[in-house]
Amino acid sequence: MKVVVVGDKQMALGFTLAGVDESYTPETEMEAIKIIDQLIESTDTAVIIISERIAESIREKFTELKLRKGLYPVIVELPDKDGPLEDKKDPLKDKIRRAVGIDITPQENR
Amino acid sequence: MAERLEDAKPTRMELLRLKKRKLLAQTGHDLLSEKKDALINEFFKVVDQRREFRAKLEKMLSPSYRALIQAEMSMGRNEISSIAKGVNKMEGVEIEADNIMGVKVPLMKAEIPEERFYGFADTSVKLDEAVSKFRETLKTTIKLAEIEGRLDKLADEIEKAKRRVNSLEYIYIPRLDATIKYIERQIDEREREDFFRRKKIKALMEQKET
Numbered sequence: 396m397k398v399v400v401v402g403d404k405q406m407a408l409g410f411t412l413a414g415v416d417e418s419y420t421p422e423t424e425m426e427a428i429k430i431i432d433q434l435i436e437s438t439d440t441a442v443i444i445i446s447e448r449i450a451e452s453i454r455e456k457f458t459e460l461k462l463r464k465g466l467y468p469v470i471v472e473l474p475d476k477d478g479p480l481e482d483k484k485d486p487l488k489d490k491i492r493r494a495v496g497i498d499i500t501p502q503e504n505r
Numbered sequence: 506m507a508e509r510l511e512d513a514k515p516t517r518m519e520l521l522r523l524k525k526r527k528l529l530a531q532t533g534h535d536l537l538s539e540k541k542d543a544l545i546n547e548f549f550k551v552v553d554q555r556r557e558f559r560a561k562l563e564k565m566l567s568p569s570y571r572a573l574i575q576a577e578m579s580m581g582r583n584e585i586s587s588i589a590k591g592v593n594k595m596e597g598v599e600i601e602a603d604n605i606m607g608v609k610v611p612l613m614k615a616e617i618p619e620e621r622f623y624g625f626a627d628t629s630v631k632l633d634e635a636v637s638k639f640r641e642t643l644k645t646t647i648k649l650a651e652i653e654g655r656l657d658k659l660a661d662e663i664e665k666a667k668r669r670v671n672s673l674e675y676i677y678i679p680r681l682d683a684t685i686k687y688i689e690r691q692i693d694e695r696e697r698e699d700f701f702r703r704k705k706i707k708a709l710m711e712q713k714e715t
Contacts, residue, residue, distance in 0.1 A: 396600050398615070398647065404582075409573045411589045413639035414618050441598045441613060442650045466611055467600060469654035471646055474563060476570040487656055491552060494660040494667075495545055 396441035396467070399434055401427065405476045406446055415444070424453050431460055440468040446475040509684040515691035523688070527681045534673040541666040543606055548659045555656055558649045565645060569638040576631035585632065588623045598647060603655075608662045611654035615647045 397416040400407055407418035421427035427449050434440050450457055450472045461470065513519055577585055603612035617640050623632070 396598050398598055398643075405570055405573055405577075408582075408585060408589055409569060409635065409639045410643060412573075412585075412592060412636045413643040414592060415643065441600050442647060444646055444650075466602060466609055466654070466658065469611055469613075469650040469657075471650045471653060473646065474566055476567075476574070487555075487653065487660075490657065490660040491548075494548060494663040 396439055398442045398444065399440055399468075400444040401430060401434075401449060402444070402446035402473075403448070403475050406444075406473075410444060421449065427453055428456050428460070431457065434468060435460055435464045443468050443470045445470060445472055447472050448475055448477075508680065509687050510680055513684045513688060515688045517692065520685065520688045520692070523681055523685050527678065527685065530673055530678050530681060534670060534678065537666055537673065538670045540606055541663060541670055544608070544659060544663045544666060547605055548656070548663060551652060551656050551659060555649070555652045558645060558652055562642065562645045562649055565638070565642050569635065569642050572631060572635040572638050576629055576635045579629040579631055580627075584627070588628070588632070592622050605655075605659065606662075608658055610658045611651055613647055613651045615644070617644050 400410040400415050400418045401421065402410075402418075404420055407420050411418050419430045421430055431443070431445070431453075434443055464470075510523075513523065573585075598613045598615040601612045601614075602609040604610070619640075621633075
């Protein structure tokens with residue numbers, strides 16, 4: 396199973412030096428969407444490392460694409476060389492809130 | 506009061522059947538809510554782990570990028586790109602599915618290569634630094650990927666368990682209760698009618714005898 400990185404040039408180069416199997420440096424949003432779509436479809440990708448900036452730029456489509464995947468590939472969003480995004484929204488935050496946040500059902504005191 | 510089941514006939518057989526079903530539903534509800542609690546427990550652990558690893562990783566990333574950019578400055582990006590072509594790739598990751606309370610979660614093993622894959626001549630010490638830093642980063646990233654994958658699956662499963670518990674608790678069981686009550690009332694009513702009828706007949710017969 397492969398580990399794939401999708402990011403800017405530095406990110407791709409750095410992780411390639413560390414030994415990841417494939418790297419992509421999409422120039423446009425369309426390109427990024429296409430690449431991620433293919434990666435999710437492929438059966439031998441275990442981890443997709445994607446830069447926050449790219450993920451954020453295609454957030455809507457990205458969330459939609461993520462619904463299609465099973466256990467693998469796992470997608471990790473990492474900051475690129477300019478550091479973490481200022482107004483970044485945690486992609487898992489919604490999920491966490493939905494899983495435990497609305498637990499106001501009074502079933503425990505039955 | 507919840508509405509009762511449509512097709513329930515007010516008979517004793519049906520009553521017994523419904524009582525059995527209610528018992529089953531109750532057991533199922535208890536089991537499921539225990540599972541849900543256990544999952545949430547596990548979930549919180551994973552959330553803590555994730556926070557820890559994210560912080561660690563974000564701290565590791567910027568020195569890694571800095572080292573790489575310095576290496577680029579001293580050797581040129583093209584040089585590094587061509588060195589990167591000769592990199593000894595990791596052997597991919599081995600994936601398995603771990604099992605938490607019947608939930609399949611990812612489990613990954615990765616071998617990151619340790620050897621040097623480029624010559625000492627023409628390469629800067631900054632490149633060595635960048636490579637070793639990125640290897641460390643990659644290791645942590647894969648660990649983080651595992652944790653985030655876990656979190657994702659657990660969250661899905663908790664939502665599902667919650668929905669099941671709620672539908673049992675607020676719809677299915679109340680409906681059974683309502684039906685059971687209805688049947689009991691019907692049977693009681695019939696018994697009272699019977700009782701009254703017997704009394705009446707007895708009175709009639711006594712009247713006849715005298």
